[in-house]
Amino acid sequence: MTAGALAPPTAFAAPKQDTVQQGLNALVREGQPAALASVEDGEGRTRTYVAGVGNLATGAKVPRDGQVRIGSNTKTFTAVVVLQLVGEGKVDLEASVDTYLPGLVRGEGIDGGRITVRQLLQHTSGIPEYGDDISDEELPHRYFEPRDLVDIALKHKAEFEPGKKWSYSNTNYVLAGLIIQKVTGRPLAEEIDRRIIKKIGLRHTYFPAPGDKSIREPHPRGYHRTKAGEPLRDFTELDPSVAWAAGQMISTNSDLNRFFGKLLGSDLLLAEAQRTQMRTTVPIEGTRFHYGLGLMSRPLSCGGVYWGHGGDIAGYETRGGVTDAGRAANVAVTSIPMEEAGINGVLKVVDTALCG
Template sequence: MRLPAHRRLTFGAALLAAAAALSPAATAHAAVIRPAATPAGASTAPAPRPDLDALVRALRSTTAAGAPGAMARFTGPGRPVAKAVGVRDRVGGAAMDPRARFRIGSVTKTFSAVVLLQLAAEGRLGLDDPVERHLPGLLPDGGRITVRHLLSHRSGLPDYTDAMFERTVPGFEAVRKKVFSPRELVGLVRRAPRAAQPGAAYAYSNTNFVIVGMLIEKATGHGVAQEYERRIIKPLGLDDTAYVHPATAVPGRHVRGYLHPDEAGAPLVDATEQTASWAQAAGAMISSPADLNTFVSALLGGRLLPPRMLDAMLVMSPTDAARTRFYGLGLRRYDLTCGVRVYGHTGTVQGYYTYAFATRDGRRALAAMANTSNRGQANTALGGTLEAVFCGGKSASGPTGRGLATTPRPTPADADADLPERG
């Protein structure tokens, strides 16, 4: 259900009012949304037609693997197509609804990266600036860790969620209603051993994007919610998207999320209501399939960043031995079995798995969601929606190939482990 702008979200009115008070110079970038253009070198070959039967099979495989429900929405030539299976509320029995809102987890990181890259384009900071220059004293090695290192997960900073969610349900319940400051979260690993030297290796860490949020707030003098709103949400008309921290509810029509405990056979835990304060700029946003389609299409289509910043975002390094998965600046690339490359991000937050990807020109986009987590088989099955849509289903349910549908369960060190798979 797409709400009128004045009814977007109950907590959005204050943000809009604050944005309206900003000077014209401060809002100039947010007001200009350039038309999409085909990037140089983009393939003009006909794209495989999406296999809708394979898409539904992937969604059903997701529910068979333990998700109460799953859904996907695809945009491309012709009208948008949405498919859903299962339920969005196990108690009331409401069917999964592709119009409903949900927690998007680490897809938030791409929103955060876009804002920081806009600030870099405006000269507020540089990608190769050390963290120490803007946040003095935050890190003992802040003089060696750069903004680019944070955005690319090459800072070497450990992930504070590893210890926080070592035990899935107890860890979640301990933070469900807590409100952290960003400095508290960074402080959890401030002096912990580093995973690698700055710039030496990819090591996914939520700590990086908590600091990205701090950099946004330092550079603008505003909270990250206000910057998401005025730079991305309002210009693109994303009526179902917001940074909800520290409110615990997902307003409006929404999907309830269910967390699998570590113990086999234990009942699912409804994780819908939480502050998500442990995630902040690394994972505390909500959205809908339609809004995620719009966002990734606009980003890849060149409507949110100037060309040099989009190019910087798309400089990718491999994150797996097979060299089918890559990470840039707050953005993933998956090389699918049919040769198509898709760009976007995955999300894992208690009760929800999300995929939001588009082709390089932004003309085809997919958003898929399952309302569970700590269930690697379900996450893997949901990844099969990418092959179904972008490859015509050639390997979405097949036993061979390099497709996402055949990847093993993610681990904390895996390219897709937004959280330890324990939580």
């Protein structure tokens, strides 16, 4: 293990060049600066893997189980807090957004009185995306208040009538975060920390404070390009407020495995009734994937499905989840793949790990 590396919860020796390692090596050959993975076998035994270099400028090694920005995996954390509040009788999934944020959600064809909390969490609200209006040049340095993000989205007309279709929109989860703050009277980051991170012992997971552009613990550098063919730029230092409740968090692959494992395999975070709601899905058109309440199911080549989310934020992509048998895997790469083959390559390594 490299100096300063983060030790996984329980480690055992991985055979050299096993199929997961081969998959990470292939991702690096195809252009990823670095690739990292953590695989848990369902009995608490974990293998961690790395490939590539952690810093293109210095050639530094990739820190084993290093921290990365987890992007939209944050949505699952946000959804868990909302569903905890449902279990406490403080939020109703069928209530309108106006019940908790009166008058905030208004625009062309957009009425918060006709959109439910469930539709926010399931991306069936029709509320437009804000991210398309934010340039890559703004990303590293600009701080956004959550309501700034909502205001950007509401300049656009509704994508469809609530409940009629599925369309991924980060705005849905910014609004879910605002509902959490309104109902609890506390900051979103504090509620996630208290209700999830501390409760299940995620030692390397946190919600960055306002203005914090850094990554606290050993980590590979993250790189970004706007379009295929452009040179990679270092985007490690980034103000993640542009993602907030939809994608601001930092974690490790092994912590994500623990989170999804405890979420789906125990009552520590959610009661069975709320887990059932979370796993009640709608199909994602044009794919074999389904989306629940902040949770996705994807088919496995060996049969069955796995449950997780995944996330992209400039500099990093993460994919993974857990099977019903309790096997868990998460894979991170240090740039967002621009081509479909690259995206599928990361998913293929997850499939290899979960079917192994």
